[in-house]
Amino acid sequence: MSKQQIQWRRRWLSLGGRWALPGLLGVAIMGLAERSLAHGVVMQYQTTQAVSVQAKYDSGDPFANAQVTVYAPDSDQPWSKGTTDNNGVFTFTPDDSKPGTWQVKVRSAGHGDVANIPVSSGTQQLATVSGGNGYTPLQKGVMAASVIWGCVGTALFFLRRKA
Amino acid sequence: MHVPDGILPAQICVGGYALTGLTAWLSLRKINRCHDPAQGVPKAALLTAAFFAASLLHIPVPPASVHLVLNGLLGVILGYYAFLAILVGLFLQAIMFGHGGLSTLGVNALIMGIPALIAYFVFQLRDRAPKRLNQRLTTGFFAFLAGASGTAISALLFYSLMVLNVPAEMDVMAERIAVAGLTVAHIPLVILEGIFTAVLVLFLEKVKPELLRNTWSKASS
Numbered sequence: 349m350s351k352q353q354i355q356w357r358r359r360w361l362s363l364g365g366r367w368a369l370p371g372l373l374g375v376a377i378m379g380l381a382e383r384s385l386a387h388g389v390v391m392q393y394q395t396t397q398a399v400s401v402q403a404k405y406d407s408g409d410p411f412a413n414a415q416v417t418v419y420a421p422d423s424d425q426p427w428s429k430g431t432t433d434n435n436g437v438f439t440f441t442p443d444d445s446k447p448g449t450w451q452v453k454v455r456s457a458g459h460g461d462v463a464n465i466p467v468s469s470g471t472q473q474l475a476t477v478s479g480g481n482g483y484t485p486l487q488k489g490v491m492a493a494s495v496i497w498g499c500v501g502t503a504l505f506f507l508r509r510k511a
Numbered sequence: 512m513h514v515p516d517g518i519l520p521a522q523i524c525v526g527g528y529a530l531t532g533l534t535a536w537l538s539l540r541k542i543n544r545c546h547d548p549a550q551g552v553p554k555a556a557l558l559t560a561a562f563f564a565a566s567l568l569h570i571p572v573p574p575a576s577v578h579l580v581l582n583g584l585l586g587v588i589l590g591y592y593a594f595l596a597i598l599v600g601l602f603l604q605a606i607m608f609g610h611g612g613l614s615t616l617g618v619n620a621l622i623m624g625i626p627a628l629i630a631y632f633v634f635q636l637r638d639r640a641p642k643r644l645n646q647r648l649t650t651g652f653f654a655f656l657a658g659a660s661g662t663a664i665s666a667l668l669f670y671s672l673m674v675l676n677v678p679a680e681m682d683v684m685a686e687r688i689a690v691a692g693l694t695v696a697h698i699p700l701v702i703l704e705g706i707f708t709a710v711l712v713l714f715l716e717k718v719k720p721e722l723l724r725n726t727w728s729k730a731s732s
Contacts, residue, residue: 415686455518457673457689462517491607492567499560503553
C-alpha cells in the first residue's frame with residue numbers, strides 16, 4: 349500500500365467521521381418519511397371462498413338496499429354488517445377458523461329473512477340456503493286453487509240446508 | 512304488511528297470540544249469540560278465499576310491491592266473522608306460501624283483523640246518516656271510508672310496530688326511512704281498496720242487500 353493511498357484513505361475516513369452523525373440522522377428521517385414518499389404499491393393475494401347471499405322478495409324482485417347482519421357461529425355479536433346491492437346480493441368472507449353455522453339476517457322495512465349457512469373449515473360448498481320456498485308458478489296456482497276450492501266447498505256445505 | 516318470522520322479539524309474538532285469542536273468543540261469542548250462527552259461514556268462507564288469493568296478486572308500487580289486503584271489505588260484509596276469516600286466511604298463507612310466519616300469526620291477525628272490525632263499525636255509521644241524503648251515495652261513501660280505513664289502519668299499525676322494534680345492531684335511521692317509504696307506498700293502495708270496496712258494496716246493495724245486513728244486532732239486543 350503506497351503512502352499516497354494511506355493518505356487518501358485517512359482523508360476519506362476523517363470525512364466519514366465528520367459526516368457520520370448528520371448522515372445517520374438523514375437516513376433516519378428518510379426512514380420516517382418513507383411511508384409518505386413511497387409510490388409503489390405492494391399487493392398480496394390469497395384465494396378464500398366467500399359466501400354470496402342473494403335476497404329476493406317472494407315475487408322475484410330483488411331485495412335491494414336491505415341491511416345485512418352476519419353472525420359467526422355461537423355468537424350474539426354481529427360479525428359483519430352491510431347492505432345488499434341493487435340485485436339483492438351481499439357477499440362476505442367467513443372466517444375459516446370458525447366452522448359451524450353462520451347466520452345471515454337480511455332486513456328492510458319490516459321484511460326480511462334469516463339464512464343459516466353451514467361453513468366447514470375445509471372446502472366450502474356454496475349452496476342456496478335462503479328461506480322461502482321454491483314453488484313454481486304452476487304449483488303455487490294449484491295450491492291457491494285447492495285452498496279456494498276448500499273455502500267454496502265450506503260455503504256450499506253451509507248453504508246446503510236451505511236448498 | 513305481513514310480518515315474517517324472526518323480525519319481532521318473542522314477547523311481542525306471544526302478546527300478539529294472547530290478544531288474538533281474546534279477540535277471536537269475543538268474535539265467536541258475538542256470533543254464537545245471534546239466532547243462526549251458521550248463516551254467515553258461506554259468505555265468510557268465500558271472503559276468506561278472496562282474502563287468501565288477494566295477497567298472491569302483487570301490485571308493483573315502487574319501491575316495494577304491495578297487494579290488496581281486502582280487510583276493510585271483509586269487515587264491511589262479515590262483521591264479527593271478519594276477524595276469524597282473516598285469522599284462517601293468514602294461517603293458510605303462512606303455512607302454504609310462507610307469507611307472514613307462524614310465530615307472528617297472532618301479531619298479523621291483529622294488524623289486519625282489528626282494522627277490519629273498525630271498518631265494520633265505520634260502515635254501520637251509514638244508518639246514522641241523514642235520510643234525506645241520497646241513500647246510494649251515503650252507502651258508497653261509507654263503504655269507501657271503511658275499505659280505505661281498514662288498509663290505512665293496518666299500515667299504521669305495521670309501521671308503528673316496525674319502528675318500535677328495530678334491533679339495536681341495525682342502522683336504526685335507515686330502517687325507519689325504509690319502513691316509512693313502504694308505508695307511503697301504501698297510500699295508492701288505500702285509495703284503491705276504498706274504491707274497490709265501494710264498488711263491490713254498491714253492487715251487493717243492488718243485487719242482494721240482505722248480505723250487508725247482519726242479523727246479530729237484532730238477536731243479541
